[in-house]
Amino acid sequence: MGASSSTEQPVSAEQRELESLAASTGALPLLQKYFSKLSDPQTSTISIQILQQCFHIRYENPVSESQQKPESFPSLLDHLGSSIVDLFFMPEKGGINWIGFLRGYVKCCGRMSTSMSLNILLRIFAMAVKKSGLSSNLEFELEDADCKISGSLLPSDLLLLLWMCWAMLWNVRTSKSSERKGKLLLPDIDHLVLPDIDHLVLPAVLSCGEVNSSFDVWDCDILSLDVQLPVGKFLSWAVSTAPTLSDCFTQFVIGRLQISVIAEDEAGPSESISGDISSKASQALLLTRGRAWAVSLGSRSTVSEEILKLCFSADIDVTDENLLYRSSSHGKGLNRFWSNVEGYHGPLLILISANSEDANQDNNKSRKWIVGALTQQGFENKDTFYGSSGDLYAISPIFHVFSPSGKEKNFVYSHLHPTGRVYEAHPKPVGIAFGGTTTNERMFMDEDFAKLIVRHHAMDKTYQHGPLIPNQGFLPVEASISEVEVWGLGGKNAKEVQNSYKKREELFTEQRRKVDLKKFANWEDSPEKMMMDMMGDPNRVQREDR
Template identity: 60%
Template sequence: MGASTSSEPKISAEQQEAENVASSTGALPILQKAFSKFASSETNAIPLENLQQCFGFGREGRSYTTENAIDSFPVILDHLGSSLVDQFFISDKGGINWFEFVKGYNKCCARVSASILLNMLVRVFIDVTKRANLSVNLEFESVDADCKVNGYFLPRHVLLLLSTCWVMTWDCGNLKKKGNVSVPDLSHLVLSAVTSCVEDKGGFDVWDCDVSSLEVQIPVGKFITWVIGTVPCLPDCLRQYVHARLQLAVIDGDELASSNSSSVGEISSTTACHDILTQGRAWAISITQRSSINEEISRAFISSDTGMNDNLIYRSSTHGRGLNRFWSHVEGYKGPLLILVAASSGNDHEGNSAIKKWVLGALTNQGLENKDIFYGTTGCLYSLSPVFHVFQPSGKEKNFVYSHLHPTGRAYQPHPKPVGIAFGGTPGNERIFIDEDFSKVTIRHHAVDKTYQSGSLFPDQGFLPTEARISEVEAWGLGGKAAKEVQKSYKKREDLFTEQRRKVDLKTFGNWEDSPEKMMMDMVSDPNAVRREDR
């Protein structure tokens, strides 16, 4: 234990247990180094203000604007550090001693259930909103970690909570990096919570509404159920943020200066982006997955904008429409693929107001194959805009993905299989079917699909099949560098085979008179001609 000396008494059983818990997570060396840097030599304890600065998200010289602007959000960030310290660390007159430091870390970063971790996140949110003089109708029944919370959220409070989680996630991926903090549009997640938790929605239009001005009440119990069922990784941002800030203090020489340097820049609105997969949508997908996909999305889409195009495999407006163009870019990629479709449905004769635009997504845990049957081991469907929903595997069937090109080498098929890409359902009754020209997508009711969970893929879907016009298709690779290298090797091998097939052996055409081709031509020209065998 890095904080004790030989003159101190024997370690208590409680302290030993706390150190064992921290050691099981692999964080004990980091805690020892962080404590030695933060602690005062006189008191052998961490001054309260030092730890508050470590966890604080300062905004000196910053401004805050975004599409879903809430004026109180910068104030919430100002109080984040002090709220985290007060919630998890107990201080005496000299500061926070080693035992309380380890115990406080274990409270939020040790292995605990998802419900307890979510309770901690809500506690921090309640505390930080009170410090910012916001009125939030939430209250815990006791101080126990697993006690019940009563009250309700308003949509703007959900937006504040999600924005705070976004900033913590962004900060974890931008240690020692400078740049602007762009809080993306998270209205699709807020609308997901509202539509899932509120029975009487007040008649608002999900296609056109300002989530920050909605006045519907979201019961906190239903909100917690929504988080666990839809975005189960959301509470992890709290654990990751605390660990990342302590890790930064260990890496940098000056812990207080480094804690501010990780937050330099300006909190601003999101930059204009023509991708279907915006940062807000990418983050929403990432917090539904407890796998390497979560880490890959965070690395490429949340930490910075520079890595986003590295993961883009195909975009119809750039690489050309159609299944053949699509296949030439995704063939050989053996890692997880995220395929997105932006489409619009409605009647052109009714005016633009009748046309509804929405975005769907499908995540496969393996590359695509040219098959005339369904295949796959797992996957997810996503409704990304205007309302976010995730549809996990149901476990009843395994018709995860269907990707079939025109067959080669067959002149006639009595019962040809459909050419296109599909997800869920059965052949001829696919839940999502993209035609080979990438001009139309057909969406069917979840009743035809036993592979993915039930639910509407876009608002007001209805029971009848819906044909929509495709405006854009994207494919993003989430398999990391290994999958890219495998695809690169595959393409090199295919290019080599193609080049070899193009080469002509001139020796076979050295003597036309002796060639089989001339004999066949002669027979076709005059099949009745008398031919004498050459001896």
């Protein structure tokens, strides 16, 4: 191991630097443990075959939730491990020594800019594509991580790249979630669920490629699109829309090293995951695996981690705990909504599915789309905007994130009917809104959850500019709401606090229902008798005792 060899021989300056760089990522203890367990004691090296096996993943029959099913994808994954080793781990005589192992890790997973890490991801993808016998238009000038890349991607290439990132996360996260009773349960080689991510591919096509005005985002075949996406434009799109995409590879490398160490400790055959991790229960939900993953790729926060738990959860109960409100199950309307989200003090993701008529179509064809909003706190009953931060989302058919602009703080508006019968000369709108100003909200949902109004971004200075729905013009778009979902992303603590709040409210409601008759001294003084007397003879004059 590196530590033992350093006590026998003088530590070189390169080794100290590499160990410092690895320690800055927090992975040095793991690297030392992995090298110690799997290296040859005589040569103090790891063979290339062992390292390739560490990063090798295999899924023979992946299940796709979308209609896109590239037959070449299993072959691409089959060459992933060898591509990683060939690119970053240079062997010497007998294998890869401690310094070479550290050097390879720092090259692929060290601290670097987002653009450099995306370059590394593209190099791995291009190598795996080449090894699997497919063609690629990507060209790299040098072997460095920050080398210049030229060429382009096809929409089908981008779909394979995104699915490769998903498969890496799926592999390590489903493996980690299956550690039970000291035994490591490895994923079945036949079990991989590929999500529908057309909503991630299409915005890249529209942003990077040249498409004509008749391009229909609701009806297109990703695999048959012959649109060139210049790699420079793609990198710019990825940095702005999916900045954490390259983290999938880093998590995969660290996760596979951890899995290898645990498997070595067990000294026995690993078992396969039992049970169904399919998405049958979540297919009807607005927040599918693919949409949840797209939201997680747009931010680096604890919220992103909570969403990833939903993407790769094999436990349906976990999903049920996070789903606070669903209009088709709990009933439409602001009151039903409020009874399910009140008391939840944590980040919330709200998704709204609506239908609108496409004005560009002669037959006024109805189009279905999904928009969303992420709040960093629970909802409050106020007649003014509030909130400290948040994001707006175009979810489907194309995905885009609208982060805060920093100009205004009109993040959330949620107003119920006032409890008292008070006359208001200028009543405030009753409903839920995001961005804009009162009566000119960027997105407004009425109290019956029947109508959604989406306005042009010129009305909004809180969130970044851009259309929330395809072909959105300057005029407000009024659409019929078909479904609303609210997901709690505050973890177990936020849910426990809400449960305690609901129990207190139920207790107070029960106490208010009980009437203590002993509080009334006699019938003559009770308000009930006064009301009955007035109803019996309303014209009778009541003399006031002085």
